[in-house]
Amino acid sequence: MFKLTHDPLDSVALRRALADPDAGACVTFEGWVRNSNEGRKVLRLQYEAHGALAELEGNRILAEARSRFPLTGAVAVHRAGTLGIGEAAVWVGVTGEHRDEAFSAARFIIDEIKARVPIWKKEHYADGSSEWLNCATRGEHAKGEPPA
Amino acid sequence: MFKLTHDPLDSVALRRALADPDAGACVTFEGWVRNSNEGRKVLRLQYEAHGALAELEGNRILAEARSRFPLTGAVAVHRAGTLGIGEAAVWVGVTGEHRDEAFSAARFIIDEIKARVPIWKKEHYADGSSEWLNCATRGEHAKGEPPA
Amino acid sequence: MSAGARGSRSVKLQYFAVLREQRGVAEETLETTARTSSDLYEELRARHGFTLPAARLRVAINDSFVPWDRELADGDRVAFIPPVAGG
């Protein structure tokens, strides 16, 4: 199950919900808001999502993970809104009989979330500037493609 | 820091202690007591350790992980004593700036713990039998090497 | 046969992230003579100065990803999807 939420992620409740007597391995991944990125001091992050499409695509990724790996459980939750340093932006939890599939599936899920789920991140820096990640176009403009 | 403990593992406190504003990724691994192994119904596991050597070897593994991967934090705790189904036998938590090193180091640490730390596991089965894992010698005896 | 010759459609546009900021609104309803979402994006890009070229976007209609050359239908809900950056 993939969820998008504006509330702080409750890693304790999420972890507890994965409990399963058939599972021997549990791998979790959390993405935290870090105080710097590429040498710039970060104050906060702003996440925005296409809610309906994000949940559809997120659930598609979890279904793919379950078909690729023999899992007993797979959950992912992504945060939307403004997050301070240290807050969790995404939580992924996977269980399986053995650790191989749990590690592989957790990695697969977070990689696919980052690559495919329509969620955007704006970094707000200590110098007052801010930037949508992956949306820079200055290089292209320099090459002679200004907005019409 | 590697610890051996007879108390139930407190994944909430362990996870909370990893919080770090420099970290962007947190990967945890938990090994849970599963209700079956290789087709046999398991009732409980009994873990025994060479305490001093286990903590030395465990801390050596964490130091190796920190030298191989650029981590911000690495902790592992292993349980000793008798554990029921669903209890956590081992907890590994790793943080880093990015997920690559967090996943790789968590996997490295649990693999090395399983391969090197002097901890032993006896499975107790529903049929009343029990067995120390990895210590079977029947095949060797059948080949003509009975105890003197 | 030009798109105009076939009349205009009413579409609901959803903007996200950098496109939302460059447009100044998150949603709008628009009458357009654009035949495909590709034509529509070029029209809007010219009008609002969107910096992202279509090649770096995906398009979703009614909450599903679709090819850029899909023809627009009256009442479609169209979202241009900038390069994602979750996690």
Added chain:
Amino acid sequence: MSAGARGSRSVKLQYFAVLREQRGVAEETLETTARTSSDLYEELRARHGFTLPAARLRVAINDSFVPWDRELADGDRVAFIPPVAGG
């Protein structure tokens, strides 16, 4: 020169897991004429019927892994380490 000719040493033995069960105690102090921990293990294996061959064990003296041919010293704390199975 046999080990016996050099006299005996007092060593403290620690047994774990299957060895502890086969020996029936977790620790014991022993006078031995064995020169190395390898010799000592063979002596004990013959006496107690340990099923694990030395090739499947490691040996630790005073809480450090050591080679099997390390000579024993009086007062050593010797642990034979069966194949581990943590996690």
